[in-house]
Amino acid sequence: MTKTLKSILVLATAAVIVGQAVTAKRSAIEPKNRRLPLLSNSEATRVLARACGNCHSDRTDWPWYSHVAPVSWWIAQHVREGREKLDLSEWERYSSAQKHDKLESICGLISTGRMPPWQYAAIHPEAHLTAEDKQAVCSWVKEETTAAR
Secondary structure, three states: OOHHHHHHHHHHHHHHHHHHHOOOOOHHHOOOOOOOOOOOOOHHHHHHHHHHOOOOOOOOOOOHHHHOOOHHHHHHHHHHHHHHHOOHHHHHHOOHHHHHHHHHHHHHHHHOOOOOOHHHHHHOHHHOOOHHHHHHHHHHHHHHHHHHO
């Protein structure tokens, strides 16, 4: 091996080691509690817990690869962003207007296939939504929106 190639390998190895030492800041996204106040015993809320809860609640199950940099940084950022947009664990703290907006978004995003993201669903089969799942959630959204008026 040439001296340049050895230097590149040493630097790359050092970068990986340092990257593992610098963990993703997950303290702000670690579980506060393990229940979802939004969830009743309906089919729609079971679908939301199964397919959405990993990123949109504090019930995140961190897979082994979520502890390996740089993937850990990417995953932690996605979970943080997901919870900023919708946190099912904080549902009861949302105002009526916030709930209304989020309910409309939930149905629209899953109906058009924008949620869950295909990259996530590809490695998390439990997140796959059938037509029946989507219908159940959208019916629930309609009931919740009507009840909130």
